Amino acid sequence: MRLMMRLSENAISRARVDLCKLILETPIEQISRCGNPKILAALTTDMDIMSAGYRALINALLNTVVVLSSIAYLFAIYVPFGVMLLSFLLVGVVIQNRATRWPIARAAQARRTLDSLHESLSRLVRGARELQLNRQRATFYLETAVSRYAGKTAQLVAECMGQFALVTSLGELMFFSALLLLLLPVFSPHATATVTASAIIVMLFVSSSIGELLHLLPDMGRATASLSHVLAMFDIMQQAPRVTQQKPSPKPHFESIELRELIHEYTTNGTHAFKVGPVNFTLQPSEIVFIVGGNGSGKTTLMMLLLGLYEPKDGCILLNRKNIEAHELDRYRSYFSAVFSDYELFDTIFDCSLETAARATVLLEKLRLGDKTSITEGRFSSMALSSGQRKRLALVSAYLEDRPVYVFDEWAADQDPQFRHMFYSELLPELRRAGKAVVAITHDSQYFHYADRVLQMCNGRLSAWSPTSTMF
Numbered sequence: 001m002r003l004m005m006r007l008s009e010n011a012i013s014r015a016r017v018d019l020c021k022l023i024l025e026t027p028i029e030q031i032s033r034c035g036n037p038k039i040l041a042a043l044t045t046d047m048d049i050m051s052a053g054y055r056a057l058i059n060a061l062l063n064t065v066v067v068l069s070s071i072a073y074l075f076a077i078y079v080p081f082g083v084m085l086l087s088f089l090l091v092g093v094v095i096q097n098r099a100t101r102w103p104i105a106r107a108a109q110a111r112r113t114l115d116s117l118h119e120s121l122s123r124l125v126r127g128a129r130e131l132q133l134n135r136q137r138a139t140f141y142l143e144t145a146v147s148r149y150a151g152k153t154a155q156l157v158a159e160c161m162g163q164f165a166l167v168t169s170l171g172e173l174m175f176f177s178a179l180l181l182l183l184l185p186v187f188s189p190h191a192t193a194t195v196t197a198s199a200i201i202v203m204l205f206v207s208s209s210i211g212e213l214l215h216l217l218p219d220m221g222r223a224t225a226s227l228s229h230v231l232a233m234f235d236i237m238q239q240a241p242r243v244t245q246q247k248p249s250p251k252p253h254f255e256s257i258e259l260r261e262l263i264h265e266y267t268t269n270g271t272h273a274f275k276v277g278p279v280n281f282t283l284q285p286s287e288i289v290f291i292v293g294g295n296g297s298g299k300t301t302l303m304m305l306l307l308g309l310y311e312p313k314d315g316c317i318l319l320n321r322k323n324i325e326a327h328e329l330d331r332y333r334s335y336f337s338a339v340f341s342d343y344e345l346f347d348t349i350f351d352c353s354l355e356t357a358a359r360a361t362v363l364l365e366k367l368r369l370g371d372k373t374s375i376t377e378g379r380f381s382s383m384a385l386s387s388g389q390r391k392r393l394a395l396v397s398a399y400l401e402d403r404p405v406y407v408f409d410e411w412a413a414d415q416d417p418q419f420r421h422m423f424y425s426e427l428l429p430e431l432r433r434a435g436k437a438v439v440a441i442t443h444d445s446q447y448f449h450y451a452d453r454v455l456q457m458c459n460g461r462l463s464a465w466s467p468t469s470t471m472f
Contacts, residue, residue, distance in 0.1 A: 008054035015230070016047050022237040028309045034236060037118035042233040045114070046226035053223020056216040063209040063216075070206040074199060081199045088178040096171055100217060103163035107225040110156035117149035161218055168214040175210050179203045254335060254404035254437070255320040257283045262305055262315035276301045276460040278315060283405065288428055288438045290448060292465055293457030299441050300341075302457060303407055306439065308333045337403040341410050341441075343394045348379045356400055363399055367392040367419070388415050395427075406431055408440040424450045 019042065023031060031039070067089070075082030124131070124146060131138035179200070263277035276298040283289065283306075293299045304310040308317065308329045317324045317332065324332045349356065357375045364370045369392060373382040385393060391414060398406060412420040424447035431438050440451075448454050448465075456465040 008058060009051065012047055012051045012054065015050075016043055019043060019230070019234065019237070022234065026237045027311055028304065029311070030237070034233070035119065037122050038115050039233065041115060041118050042230050045118075046111075046230050049226040050223050050230065052219050053226070056219035056223070060213055060216050060220070063213050066209040067206055067213075070202050070209075073202055077198055078195045081195075085178065085203070088174065092171055092174050095174070096167060096214075096217075099167045099170065100164070100221060103160045103167065103218075104221045104224055106156055106160035106163060107222050108228060110153055110160055111222075111225045111229055113149060113153045113156060117146075117153050120145040120149050160221070164218040164221060167217060171214040172211060175207060179207070253320075254285055256318075257306070257335075257405065257437075258318040258321070259306065260316050260318060262312045262317070264301055264305055264310055265313050266301075274298075274460065276305070277312075279305070279462045281306070281455075281462060283437050283439065285404065285435050285437055286432050287453070288432055288440070288451045290451040290454045290465075291439065291441050291457060291462075292443060292445075292454065297457040298460040299457045300409065301460075302462065303338075303409060303439070303441060307336050307338060307407060335403055336405045336407055337398040337401040338407040339391070339394045339398050339409065339411050341413070343391070345383065345390055345394050346397065347383055349375065349397070349400060360396060360400055363396045367396065367422075369393060369396070388419070391415070392419065404435075405437045405439070408438070408442075410441050410443070412442065412444060420444065420447075 023039065071082055071086050071089070074085055120141075124141070131141060259279050259281040261278040261280060263275065263279070265276075266274040274296075279302060281302075291299055291302065301310065305312055305317075308324070319332055319335070349360065360375050361370070364373065364375075369385075369389060372385055372389060373380045373393065375381070380393065383390070383393075391411065395411065412423045415423065424444065428438055428440070428450055454465040455462055
């Protein structure tokens with residue numbers, strides 16, 4: 001049994017890791033459409049429920065062996081008793097199968113409602129500052145979102161468990177009815193008192209196994225609903241175009257990147273919503289390019305296209321004057337290191353050699369982080385930093401990757417004047433001297449003279465910026 005439990009937990013662990021691998025191979029846009037709460041629920045809540053369901057299934061198999069052995073024994077001592085018990089069990093299985101459809105449907109409905117609850121809770125945590133500033137809004141949100149979905153989920157789960165309880169009671173009633181029928185002479189006219197007593201003892205013995213089988217139904221029912229959700233998530237991810245992960249290989253010398261007639265379109269309910277392009281853009285080593293533009297102008301979309309994270313509708317990307325095919329995107333992305341505006345900071349440092357650790361220490365001191373964190377066993381010792389410090393630490397992580405091209409999405413926006421000036425006057429020129437290309441989305445017009453080119457996005461179109469242009 002311990003072996004079976006271990007195998008089941010290993011199966012859940014593999015499924016969780018496989019889904020994570022699939023996420024890393026799924027286009028970013030598809031992940032965004034699925035939504036973080038749904039994906040996290042599939043990776044956590046659903047996997048835990050499935051684990052409980054697997055344990056219930058193992059117990060069910062063991063108890064089934066006990067029941068079948070008992071039936072075989074009854075056939076051995078008196079065939080009519082064996083036929084009677086087998087008949088009642090077969091009828092019971094058919095009835096139970098039909099009766100459990102309703103609670104399983106309730107479990108599936110509760111699981112769908114749980115997605116809405118997770119989404120509302122995620123918004124609550126992310127927006128705690130805004131909600132605390134407005135008590136009326138906080139109360140309204142709690143009542144219309146959190147309480148609504150929490151109450152609906154609780155109601156559906158209660159109905160599901162109540163229906164399972166009725167099904168369990170029905171099964172137990174049927175079994176004990178069969179036990180009483182054994183005592184009637186009309187069903188066992190030729191059975192001796194000894195045989196009847198033995199049959200009753202066997203029935204009482206097997207009653208605990210049948211009772212446990214019935215009580216395992218709720219766990220297996222909820223696991224069925226979670227399994228459907230996880231399989232649906234696998235299906236959604238697998239239907240999306242795959243991002244082929246290539247084995248690491250020596251990168252050729254970086255000569256140029258070109259976006260040629262690149263077009264990307266957003267659609268809402270099948271209708272055109274916003275278009276970026278056609279975009280023509282080139283980037284050379286040791287070149288610094290600033291991109292400006294108002295909100296919704298397409299700057300971030302352009303950045304995602306450049307990084308190969310969004311799939312263009314039309315046009316092509318050329319690396320070193322060679323067209324990049326879909327199966328080459330993974331290698332193409334390895335040319336970039338980026339710090340997004342909504343970046344995720346990881347505490348681990350990939351391939352942290354002594355040389356890398358030494359470089360990191362120098363960078364930490366330069367960015368005034370040496371007294372806040374350090375490199376310990378291949379990771380940053382502390383992440384308890386302010387938002388500006390965390391963004392500087394994200395910059396350190398990007399530097400340590402030592403890629404040919406660096407992309408920054410408004411990195412200096414939440415830095416104080418000292419570090420903003422350092423970013424433009426020291427860090428970017430250092431990258432240029434190292435032969436790196438830099439693309440920075442920025443609004444800091446006082447530092448435009450540090451760029452080789454300043455381009456502007458407006459209504460999805462990229463053009464040269466001029467001092468008379470309006471950025472916002």
